Amino acid sequence: MAADLSTTHFELFGLPQSFEVDTEQLDSRYRELQRTVHPDRFANASDLERRISMQQATQINEGYQTLKDPLRRGRYLLELGGYQFDDEHRTTSDAAFLMEQMELRELLSEVREAEDAFAALGKIMDRIDGDAAILVAELQRLFAEAVPGASGQIADALTKMQFFRKLQQEALELEVTLEDEIG
């Protein structure tokens, strides 16, 4: 892989290494970079160039997705700082949070019985999105305060975020299943 792409995603996009990301800057840098390397720029090029172009465009997409998404960005920042995630055994001990997760999960399982299943599902999805947004604000605060040794706390918040992500995914799958059923 090419030398420049072994740098961090932040360096690639010319952005400061921080949880706060200027999304407008990120978006415009992304477009500039893709304009330079995207395979469509090499439609008539040799196989070699097309391959390199695809690898670089792939990596720029990867970097963009990582920096754009608070969950992935947060994880990436911790990992850059040397923090190691243990995904197999990670959970949270926050009882109130776990209760809420159970409640949301129960609501999802009851969607089918609702009079308008899609509306009911939409409401739950909005609620999950809202809760996830609150968590992002929390992450913002934790990263900004930069208290030494706060990595564990941040990792805990990221794990919670992961729970929401899973719920969002399940809700989307349920939506597709419901659509298939009415079709």
Added chain:
Amino acid sequence: MALLQISEPGESTAPHQHQLAVGIDLGTTNSLVASVRSGIAETLPNAEGVHLLPSVVHYSAENEAVVGQAALTFAQTDPLNTIASVKRLMGRGVDDVKQAGGYLPYEFVPGSSGMPLLHTAAGDVSPVEVSAEILRELRMRAEQTLGGELQGVVVTVPAYFDDAQRQATKDAARLAGLNVLRLLNEPTAAAVAYGLDKGSEGVIAVYDLGGGTFDISILRLNKGVFEVLSTAGDTALGGDDMDRLVADWLMQQAGIDAAADHGRQRHVLQLARAAKEALSAEEVTDITVSRDDGSAWSGSLSRDDFNSLIAPLVEKTLGPCRRALRDAGIRAAGVQSVVMVGGSTRVPLVRDRIAEFFAAEPQVDLDPDKVVAIGAAIQADILAGNKPDDDMLLLDVIPLSLGLETMGGLTEKVIHRNTTLPTARAQEFTTFKDGQTAMSVHVVQGERELVDDCRSLARFELRDIPPMVAGAARIRVTFQVDADGLLNVTAEEQTQGVTSSIEVKPSYGLGDNEIESMLRDSMEYAAADKDARRLREEQVEADRVLEALQSALAADGDQLLDAQERSVIDAAAAALAEQRNGTDYRTIKQAIKVVEKASSGYVERRMNSSIRDAMAGHSVDEFES
């Protein structure tokens, strides 16, 4: 060699010869070819001045296949040999076709690779071959109109087409002797046609209801970049289904048995389509259905009744609209305009319902039948290199998640839907038995949890894994999806660095060998002709490689290369220059490879330096105030 051609500002490259390139909309009902001529993108008519080519192929024992309007005339008299709506069969398996068989009145026979073949008077043909006939017809039309051989084409596909359907489309184009520059998603093509026309910025939705497929895409337009945020749809939903609903109603009214012969069914379907089209302008339309016994039923259908017949179908398109908005993270109110594409968006109920859903007046200024082909032509013109200064860029997404089968028939997602392309993801596997040297990986596409509910794409057999104790081998499998949305898989054993071989068994599709043999069989590729063609192609490629390399070296060879590196490249280039004048295309091809290998490090350095240039002036400091 575009990378090597990155030129300094103000320094112009050699004058460019205009390349003949076209965009092709390969539709379920109709197909079109368009090209940019004198700066204007327009669809190309046939000799009679007709632009739309019905996507119908008629086969007979005596004559060559007939395509288009001429084929359509056989629909009632010879229905089994008159293949229409073949797009619905692309990349589909025998079981899918059985499901669809109720309304596709053809005789299917199972082919190799799980792909169904259509039994015709001219023998068994695959959907890929039928599509290739349509593409060949459009190619001839384009070459006659434009006066030369086509250098490249952009072929459009429904955004919601999966890997198998895309691959089948690309295979059909290859079979028709076309050089595919890109498979472009239909809604994205439409957005290009509209976006460039209006110079619009912001978020738009493209609602594309064709003859047999439905797509919805949400895009963000920004200074020539068309970024698809999300896409959703249904590859088996379209205007054909409306026709069928009306036909069912007509048969009921006229007392025609649902098991009527194919010819009768075609007759009623054509009446149904005519009624649907009439009701786009009229409030009521009169219909006369002839029965087998020569008697006839006469009656009328009002727009209101028609609307209630098709309302469930229109509602069915709203689910994907909702999902696309959610995936894009945008509310209906955040969509600035809604572009209508596809002939079926002429139906007033469709327009009304979409206007209501997005709370925006749908845009219908461009001909919904032609807009996709026009967008494809614009993209083809740019990809062919006719507009070196144009900075239009299309960033598309993968429409359906890619996953792997895990224990218990469950799917594990590897690449999520609506990820921007190109994208790649590596996954590690290990052996579960001592000394295990082979392993099977099943790749599926879809959103459902169970493998059986997703579409099976391929089974990969990993071989030559070095024998080790269970769990010690680490096989890294990389899934790369290119800008066309096509998947490519590679595997490497990590602990010993052995590249495992992969045997790909596409679940529904043609192997490379089958394509090659079909190409050989097709008349245009007589053996002698083929070698001459290959030689010409390699010579052109050699010239292109050398020219690009020389101009690159002149620009920055001294800065980026040391004397040693330079001499290796120069030697390879000199060898190629000599081989180029030979008569064996294989030697030239080999010499090109040597040049590419010698210059690969240089090419990467140039790419990186162009990335640095793109970011130049954006120092990290400027944000740290």
